[in-house]
Amino acid sequence: MRILLFISLISATIITGAVISGCKKEATGGSTTPLPFSIPVGFPQPRYNFEGNPLTQEGFDLGRKLFYDGQLSADGNFPCASCHQQFAAFCTFDHDLSHGFNNQFTTRNAPGLFNLVWLKELHMDGGINHIEVQALAPLTAANEMAEDINNVIRKLKGDISYPPMFKAAFGSEEINSQKMLKALTQFMGSMVSANAKYDKVKRGEAAFSIGEQTGYAVFQAKCVTCHQEPLFTDLSYRNTGMTINPFLKDLGRMQITNNGQDSLKFRVPSLRNVMLTFPYTHDGRFYTIDRVLDHYSSGVQAGPTLDPLLKNGIPLTTAERTALKIFFNTLTDSSFIADKRFAQPQ
Numbered sequence: 001m002r003i004l005l006f007i008s009l010i011s012a013t014i015i016t017g018a019v020i021s022g023c024k025k026e027a028t029g030g031s032t033t034p035l036p037f038s039i040p041v042g043f044p045q046p047r048y049n050f051e052g053n054p055l056t057q058e059g060f061d062l063g064r065k066l067f068y069d070g071q072l073s074a075d076g077n078f079p080c081a082s083c084h085q086q087f088a089a090f091c092t093f094d095h096d097l098s099h100g101f102n103n104q105f106t107t108r109n110a111p112g113l114f115n116l117v118w119l120k121e122l123h124m125d126g127g128i129n130h131i132e133v134q135a136l137a138p139l140t141a142a143n144e145m146a147e148d149i150n151n152v153i154r155k156l157k158g159d160i161s162y163p164p165m166f167k168a169a170f171g172s173e174e175i176n177s178q179k180m181l182k183a184l185t186q187f188m189g190s191m192v193s194a195n196a197k198y199d200k201v202k203r204g205e206a207a208f209s210i211g212e213q214t215g216y217a218v219f220q221a222k223c224v225t226c227h228q229e230p231l232f233t234d235l236s237y238r239n240t241g242m243t244i245n246p247f248l249k250d251l252g253r254m255q256i257t258n259n260g261q262d263s264l265k266f267r268v269p270s271l272r273n274v275m276l277t278f279p280y281t282h283d284g285r286f287y288t289i290d291r292v293l294d295h296y297s298s299g300v301q302a303g304p305t306l307d308p309l310l311k312n313g314i315p316l317t318t319a320e321r322t323a324l325k326i327f328f329n330t331l332t333d334s335s336f337i338a339d340k341r342f343a344q345p346q
Contacts, residue, residue: 032056032169035186040194041203042230046117048131048189053182055190058169061345063187065165066180068344071155073145074101080135080184081344083110083144087337089273090114090191096284101146107248109284111269112277114193114336118231124266124282126237127256132185149177156180191342193272194230197330202230208330215327218320223271225309232271232331238307239264241300245283252282263305272331289328293321 035055039046053059070076083098083106084090090113092098097105108124122128128137138144139152156162156175163173170179200206208216219227228234237253244250244264253262266282280286286295296314300306316324336342 032058035060035190037190040192040199040230042199043194044118044231047120048117048185050186050189053132053185055186056169058165059183059186060190060341062165062169063183063185064342065161065345066184067187071159072139072147072152074147077101078145080138083138084113086339086342087276088112089193089276089333089337090342091277094278096279096287098144100144101142104143106141106144107250108282109279112273113188114191114272114333115231115270116191117189120235121267124269125253125256126267131189132181135181135184153177153180187342191336193333193336195335196272196333199230199333201330209326211323211326212330215323215325216330218316218323219327222314222316222320223324226268227271233268235267237262237265237267238309239303239305240266240296241303241306241310241313242281242285242295243301245285248283250282261305264303265305271328273333273336274328275325275332276337289325290321293324297321 032054033056035057037046037050037055066072067080070079070082072079073082078099078101083092085093087093092110096109097107098110100106111124116122116131119131120126120129122131122134123137128134136149139147140149153175162175166175166179167173169183197206197208197212201208226234226236226238239252242264251263253265253267254260256262269280274280275289278287278289280289280292286292293316296310297316298313300310300313302311
């Protein structure tokens with residue numbers, strides 16, 4: 001909670017810095033290479049549009065270097081990429097909770113990083129309301145990267161590779177937190193996943209098999225209310241009837257709002273790349289998609305804040321479960337997880 005308050009207090013300063021950085025760029029006469037940001041066919045307008053943080057090749061490259069740089073963590077072992085691995089759609093492969101500083105574990109299952117500019121809030125509890133400050137939460141969390149922002153800036157200033165990159169991106173060799181966070185936003189905000197087979201079908205470039213079409217029909221009948229296309233989430237917060245983890249004691253959205261009606265509510269996750277992003281749920285308690293389907297079929301627990309849509313669970317026949325899994329495979333974006341633009345710089 002202290003981290004979230006800190007982030008809220010500096011949000012306005014960082015956002016204002018966009019204008020300042022832009023002015024400095026013009027004053028120094030630097031030039032950058034604009035990068036286009038294309039909204040995929042069928043997608044809504046993003047909530048973040050880079051107006052105050054123009055997307056450039058130089059800013060993107062700086063953000064990529066920062067994303068993979070262990071210097072952002074206290075002991076150098078935990079860059080952003082340590083919890084967000086590209087081959088797993090930028091989640092933590094095969095771990096319910098990620099590893100952090102000093103042999104600690106995080107308290108949430110790391111989500112995949114893609115289509116972030118469409119989110120109205122970030123984190124599973126919506127505790128961060130602006131993408132440009134999101135990185136401060138893991139960076140300063142004692143059980144994650146465990147750093148101090150001023151110390152990170154000191155380390156970057158002492159690294160001879162960074163001043164020219166900051167100058168290329170922002171027109172000056174000055175290194176500060178505003179520029180660092182803006183560069184990270186350019187990189188992570190560019191992570192768009194919209195080229196799975198599902199998308200190709202929607203664009204008329206491919207066709208579903210009979211099994212995929214059957215699964216899509218089951219999805220539309222039983223899942224689409226919460227997992228709305230094309231993002232495959234409605235961005236709402238819901239209690240899906242899971243018992244509270246007795247070790248983590250995570251109350252979800254309620255920890256942000258202090259409203260009892262939000263107890264055990266977490267943001268509906270996107271189903272894009274769902275076959276890559278196991279384990280599932282906020283605490284990673286389900287290691288397979290079958291266990292998730294088991295939960296919705298017969299494991300939903302009643303409670304005062306249970307989502308009304310799940311009062312009777314989601315009954316699924318064996319055939320429907322099989323069809324759903326076939327359809328879920330069409331949401332895997334192979335080109336995204338193999339895109340060299342997002343890979344670790346060599």
